[in-house]
Amino acid sequence: MILVLSGEGPTDFGACSNALGRCSGEDITLGPLTVLVDQMITMLKGHSVLDNRESLYYRSEAFLREKAKTLPGRLQPARSKKKEAETGYFFGNAIALGVIAKELETQSGQQAIAILHRDCDSTRSAHAGAWENKRKSMVDGFKFSQFSRGVPCLPKPTSEVWWLCAAKPQHYQSCAQLEELPGNVESANHPKKKLDDAFGEHKSADGLCDWLAESPFDINRAAAMPSFKSFKDDLKLALDDLTT
Numbered sequence: 001m002i003l004v005l006s007g008e009g010p011t012d013f014g015a016c017s018n019a020l021g022r023c024s025g026e027d028i029t030l031g032p033l034t035v036l037v038d039q040m041i042t043m044l045k046g047h048s049v050l051d052n053r054e055s056l057y058y059r060s061e062a063f064l065r066e067k068a069k070t071l072p073g074r075l076q077p078a079r080s081k082k083k084e085a086e087t088g089y090f091f092g093n094a095i096a097l098g099v100i101a102k103e104l105e106t107q108s109g110q111q112a113i114a115i116l117h118r119d120c121d122s123t124r125s126a127h128a129g130a131w132e133n134k135r136k137s138m139v140d141g142f143k144f145s146q147f148s149r150g151v152p153c154l155p156k157p158t159s160e161v162w163w164l165c166a167a168k169p170q171h172y173q174s175c176a177q178l179e180e181l182p183g184n185v186e187s188a189n190h191p192k193k194k195l196d197d198a199f200g201e202h203k204s205a206d207g208l209c210d211w212l213a214e215s216p217f218d219i220n221r222a223a224a225m226p227s228f229k230s231f232k233d234d235l236k237l238a239l240d241d242l243t244t
Contacts, residue, residue: 011205094142
């Protein structure tokens, strides 16, 4: 199995140390979401992806954007005034990552799981179905690319909420309500600020990785958060779909 990741930057899935936006193995600077995914795969499948870094691939947000421009016409989504620009962005990202995953399967001779991380970043003024629409756009994009093991990773509103669930004084208690925190970074209650408060300091991506390594994430208790449960369930379905 190979794992193909795309995130927004160093504080989620990490980044490429080669500054090219595409990398694999030791050229990936790991982010905390990568550590979390490895813990989840270890729990669900009994082996660590990070034990074999050569099976790990990363493609940046910018790389997916450029990849989408090169796709043949049959993989270009039809333009529609009814499709919001934002959900169209999630749809196009998933198409590009699905195509990349299929290409890497051919090159490596192994089956792939592709995980697309984007923060939902919803504000209180966003309509109630914003998260559901964005997730559906990812699911539809993977289907459009004809890749069956694509996994949306869409924390609500940001991935810091997942870490806050574990880091706050009452670990893993009443975490579902954290998803109602504002996505507006200017807010005093933004998850990043609440997470700094919980730790008593600001943790870098490396600091979060170390924290997760020392205190593995409680995947079952964290599933009280709907956005995390959705990710966990989708990842399990993708892992169960592997035939090798």
